[in-house]
Amino acid sequence: MEIIHTVAALKMLLAPLQKADSKIALVPTMGALHKGHLSLIEMAQKQAQIVVCSIFVNPTQFTDPKDLERYPRPLEHDIKMLYDAGCNVVFMPSVKEMYPSFPTPEHWQVDLGPAEFLLEGEFRKGHYQGVTQIVKKLFDAVQPDVAFFGQKDFQQVLMIKNMVKYFNMEVEIVSCPIIREEDGLAMSSRNIHLSLTDRENALVLSKALTYVATHFDQENLPTLLAKAKTMINETPGVVLDYFTIADGETLLPIENKNAAHPVALVAAKVGETRLIDNVLLS
Ligand code: AMP
DSSP, rough: OEEEEHHHHHHHOOOOHHHHTTTTEEEEEESOOOOHHHHHHHHHHHHOOOOOOOOEGGGOOOSSSHHHTTTOOOHHHHHHHHHHOOOSSOOOHHHHHHTTTSSSSOOOOOOOGGGGGSSSHHTTTTTHHHHHHHHHHHHHOOOOSSSEEEEEGGHHHHHHHHHHTTTTOEEEEEEEOOOOOOOOOOOOOGGGOHHHHHHHHHHHHHHHHHHHHHTTTTOOOHHHHHHHHHHHHTSTTTEEEEEEEEEETTTOOSSSSTTTTTEEEEEEEEEEEEEEEEEOOO
């Protein structure tokens, strides 16, 4: 497994492979890896000859400086996990490598469509410009044939697909299923911050989503939403940001169940930790 820190070294390593027509996959991460990340690596290995995993805690996508500061960075552990998983290349650039003028912001923007400003975009202003900035830079550095993202960050996958369309990029975007703990909690690097009580309370998010998914055919939309929100609001230590049943492309709330790609999405603060989760309803 090669560990690379600069774009120049990465390009030098990948150029001969690209020339030889090896299929290259990219799995972008912010590290603090868990089984959810490893599932993306596994999916990538099935579809490509070379798997590049990037580990970069991207400052431009954080709206809360405290969140950035306390983001876990267990680098040695991450490298061992990727080595054991048979990953080929780990790309771990510095902030200056990816943003040469940092902390002066780069002003270019991508038109991600109106869904950029909904849900996560409403609670984390500028978040998806930060996400697409770094993913664009990673795509430029790696030139992958295919890139793997988790459905866990549902809106992120949508925004990246919109960016790929916007720039006419030739990269396939694959969305991979959410990996959960046995009790249903969606795996997340941020779960490490949950106290034992938070951990217990956080289960209400996946329970509310499961309720909606299992009753979607029987109950009407207002009832489903009311029940899910009540479950969450009645759980101590959990503060709901949003719970919505939306169209998977516009992210606008659906008005009837015939919508093409309905999805239930939730975000809430559990103790000091903000969590997101979702479930597809079709
Ligand atoms: P992150 O390191 O949190 O930026 O995540 C890197 C990638 O892993 C993103 O595409 C996430 O959507 C994906 N991911 C995070 N958690 C999970 C999970 N529980 N199941 C599947 N994919 C995940």
